[in-house]
Amino acid sequence: MNYTLHQLEVFLKVAQLQSVTKASEALYLTQPAVSIQLKKFQEQFKIPLFELVGRRIYITEFGEEVVVAGQKIMDEVKAIDYKALSYQGELAGKLKIAIVSTAKYVMPFIISDFINENRGVDLIMDVTNKAVVIKALENNEIDFAMVSTIPNKLKINRIELMRNELYMVGGKQYKHKGKNLSKSEFQKLPLIYREQGSATRLAMEKFIDSKKISTYKKMELTSNEALKQAVISGLGFSIMPLIGIKNAITIGDLQIIPVKGLPIVTNWNLIWLSSKNMSAISKALIDYVNNNKEALIAKHFDWMEKYE
Structure with missing residues (x-):
């Protein structure tokens, strides 16, 4: 076997999206480039990884096993990247946030500069309704939540953001x-x-x-x-x-x-569990939001003042 991590990454994305076209868009590659890497990866195995029916790709049983193993490999590679950045003194790791659906008009503006300035931070943001957000927070599945009403039954810390x-x-x-x-x-x-x-x-x-x-x-x-x-x-x-x-x-x-x-x-709030064992990334985000929230709100949401 002599396949590359790039070929594995391409195969995993194609398997996930079941489409070369969608995979090329997600990976910012041309369709021919994805097709070539996919072909080279398949050549490493005597058993088919996928079947092409019409324009849709179906992953074989063997292909599904490769997906499971391949995802573990890519997770370990990502972990190495995180460790390398940490040794260089940079923030590195995953940041998980759940927000209520309307907060999608607010949260990206609050955290975009923070994410762009810390290239080792991978953001996972779930946009859903309040009930699901609070459940994820309660189960300690996320680092932060953004809501407009504070949950009564949970002990939380918060940063009040804007109206x-x-x-x-x-x-x-x-x-x-x-x-x-x-x-x-x-x-x-x-x-x-x-x-x-x-x-x-x-x-x-x-x-x-x-x-x-x-x-x-x-x-x-x-x-x-x-x-x-x-x-x-x-x-x-x-x-x-x-x-x-x-x-x-x-x-x-x-x-x-x-x-x-x-x-x-009401007010938008960034909240987290009081009992949460905060990572270095979480602590850095709290400091960033506290230090910059007024400037960010003035920059992106001053248009709301004319309706008050």
């Missing part, structure tokens, strides 16, 4: 009359909700209950992006975080509908 404001929004076709939407008009609106477990849904339900508004649910969607598109199309109305609808409001696809008691205001 999270939720407004009632509708499509451009809606014609609003008067200063604030009346209770009777509110009750006529078909509402679109996020799924159970979403912090946005919880905030919306609490607001409606507090105002004793009798309304009906038009539909339920599992992402803010899907919800935004549904509102833009005229399917209904919703209470949504301002951070995720900036462009749609700017170009006029969405409009904020004034309602007494809105916006709902």
Whole structure:
């Protein structure tokens, strides 16, 4: 056997994506380059690693075993890289973060410079709903979480970042009359909700209950992006975080509908378990965020001030 780590890496990516085209995009290589490396890797074995059916690649039983073994090899190689960087005095290792879906409009701007400045840090970021984020935190599966509401049952430390404001929004076709939407008009609106477990849904339900508004649910969607598109199309109305609808409001696809008691205001928080055994990377990130959060927020989110 005389295959290279690069050939193994190419095979693992093709096996994962079941496509030479997708693998080439993921590896930033041309399709011919991926095909050549894949062919050279296969030549090292007398047993087929994959089968080509149409345009799709299917990994054989033997190929699956090579995938398992190959991933272990690549993990060990990565570990060597981490150790080398550590000996050079650089941060090295994995940083695992789980964030609620709306936080995807915030978190990348908070940590991008930190990740770019520390080339040995591999970021794994899961974007999901609040219930899943808190479960991952509770099970110690992640280093940090980003949420807008603090979990009551966990002992956590936190860094408060910035305001999270939720407004009632509708499509451009809606014609609003008067200063604030009346209770009777509110009750006529078909509402679109996020799924159970979403912090946005919880905030919306609490607001409606507090105002004793009798309304009906038009539909339920599992992402803010899907919800935004549904509102833009005229399917209904919703209470949504301002951070995720900036462009749609700017170009006029969405409009904020004034309602007494809105916006709902919470705060984005970077949180971690108080009992967490913090790695050098985690400690460095905490220092970085504490020292730079005001400048980062001013740089990337000053546009929100005109809505306050």
